[in-house]
Amino acid sequence: MPGSKLDEIDRMILAELQADGRMTNVELAKRVGISAPPCLRRVRTLEEQGYIRGYHADVDSRELGFEVQVFAMVGLHKQAESDLSAFEARCRSWPLVRECHMLNGEVDFVLKCVAPDLRSFQSFLTGELLTADNVAHVKTSLVIRCAKDEPGVPFDVLEERLARDA
Numbered sequence: 001m002p003g004s005k006l007d008e009i010d011r012m013i014l015a016e017l018q019a020d021g022r023m024t025n026v027e028l029a030k031r032v033g034i035s036a037p038p039c040l041r042r043v044r045t046l047e048e049q050g051y052i053r054g055y056h057a058d059v060d061s062r063e064l065g066f067e068v069q070v071f072a073m074v075g076l077h078k079q080a081e082s083d084l085s086a087f088e089a090r091c092r093s094w095p096l097v098r099e100c101h102m103l104n105g106e107v108d109f110v111l112k113c114v115a116p117d118l119r120s121f122q123s124f125l126t127g128e129l130l131t132a133d134n135v136a137h138v139k140t141s142l143v144i145r146c147a148k149d150e151p152g153v154p155f156d157v158l159e160e161r162l163a164r165d166a
Contacts, residue, residue, distance in 0.1 A: 006051070009032055009033070009034060009042065010042060010046060010051075011155060011158065011159065012031070012032040012033075013028065013032055013039065013042055013043060013046065014046065014051060014052070014155065015155035016028055016031050016032060017043070017052065017055075018151070018152040018153075018155070021055040021056070022055075025039055025040045025043065028043070058151075061114050065116050066114040066115060066116055067115075067116060067117060068114065068115040068116070068117055068118055068120070068121050068142070069112070069113070069114050069142075069143040069146075070112075070113045070114075070115070070121055070140050070141065070142050070143065071110055071111070071112055071113075071140070071141045071143065072110070072111040072113055072125070072129065072138055072139070072140045073106075073107040073109075073110050073138065073139045073140075073141075074087075074107060074108055074109040074110070074111060074129070074135060074137075074138050075106075075107050075108055075135075075136045075137045075138075076108045076109075076134045076135060076136055077134050077135075077136045078134055079108060083134050084102060084108070086133065086134070087108075087109065087132070087133075087134060087135075088100060088102070088109075090132055090133075091109070091111060094124070094128060094129075096113045096114060096115050096120075096121070096124050097111050097112070097113050098112050098113065098114055099111065099112035100112075107139070111129075125138065125140065
């Protein structure tokens with residue numbers, strides 16, 4: 001099972017950093033119950049192994065003038081791997097697209113987009129997304145408000161599962 005290769009201290013380190021990636025190594029070591037030097041070695045190992053992909057600030061897009069958030073459900077004409085990869089590459093080049101997920105079901109991709117205003121999003125929609133190669137249809141939903149935006153994984157669920165499977 002993924003996550004089971006990590007010991008309890010490694011999982012505690014990941015949970016703490018997920019909650020607050022800005023804490024000092026000394027504070028992190030204190031929270032997980034080890035001294036600072038082995039804590040730093042463990043963090044570096046977790047980074048090298050890909051468990052920690054990076055550190056980011058949680059920026060409030062609306063405070064920065066990005067008032068519009070939209071989910072766009074995109075269907076493609078063709079779903080060959082080369083077509084899917086080409087669409088994903090195109091999504092990575094669009095600044096307004098913040099997330100791109102390939103789905104199984106009625107739509108091929110869901111895109112999370114932000115824009116300063118509806119006019120900017122409409123310009124992107126009609127000038128870029130709808131005219132992109134292989135795009136068959138797009139359905140959009142404007143976000144009214146966000147009730148939950150929790151990054152990462154629920155470590156308490158992981159710990160319960162590991163305890164149950166032990």
